[in-house]
Amino acid sequence: MGEFLSKLKEEQEKLEEQIWRIRDDISTLEQVKDKILNYFNSDNAGRSESAENSSILDGPLYYSADKVENTTKRMWVKDIKETYYMIVSAWQMLNACPRNEGKKRIEKAKSCIKFLRIAESAFGQSASELEILTDDEAKKLNKAWADAFQKCKAIINEAVDIFMGKEKPVPPKVNVKKINDNNFQLLCGVCGAVAVEFSVGKTWYHQNPGVLYTGIVKSTALHINHAESIMKLLEAHNIAELHKYLHEYMCYEGIDAYCPKCNKVYCSEHYRTREVWDEGFYDCTYGWCPEGHKRMIDD
Ligand SMILES: [Zn+2]
Ligand SMILES: [Zn+2]
Incomplete structure (x- = not known):
């Protein structure tokens, strides 16, 4: 193998390794996800559906998970899970990029970005829901959730850019x-x-x-x-x-x-x-x- 090719191969391997390592950040996200789900389940009683008229909307916002009715809780759990799984899907697409070439590679990169966008939306929703809960545990979890998510998002975003194969965008002369x-x-x-x-x-x-x-x-x-x-x-x-x-x-x-x-x-x-x-x-x-x-x- 020529020197150039072996260098190229070396770079490719380095890149693959970097992508592989993103799994550490994803596993942190997973841990926080599980903590939040445990927190939601910590009081299985929840609130009866009939009590939901005295709504959270009336605030003051002194709520902990056991004050949230079960239907709402289920919706929140869904958003947390969706955030996590969309990040995992984005990573899977990213991970497939180095092993594909040309158009196929760009397709994978585009899918990765698409999953990231869905994850962002689900995350935004889940964060707004967690914000309603004002006990210390919830606050702590919400912060950990945001930190873990933003880290995954940023690192995947940065990595996927390498595969988009775009020439530098040219700003128009007139707008x-x-x-x-x-x-x-x-x-x-x-x-x-x-x-x-x-x-x-x-x-x-x-x-x-x-x-x-x-x-x-x-x-x-x-x-x-x-x-x-x-x-x-x-x-x-x-x-x-x-x-x-x-x-x-x-x-x-x-x-x-x-x-x-x-x-x-x-x-x-x-x-x-x-x-x-x-x-x-x-x-x-x-x-x-x-x-x-x-x-x-x-x-
Ligand atoms: Zn633009
Ligand atoms: Zn501006």
């Missing part, structure tokens, strides 16, 4: 792309992918034409009366003013893909989002731009 007088796209400030689209027209779910908005987490239609103002701002490439306009007339969060601090929009890959769940119900979505600016982008 607004005009398709025609009635159709504009806002492009991601990192990679140039379409992040938001505006078009004047009709949809199957609206009788009258309007301004259709499609963002990264939200799509909606505005009254046709807004068409002129919106198209004018798009024509002028004035995203900051457009954001203000939509903040006033569409929704409080304005353009969901827009970071006011950067004055840029980002695609769903580069504007990382996290859904917040409150006691099992969707609450809102936060977004982080690549510069780390955080804001609520959907409510």
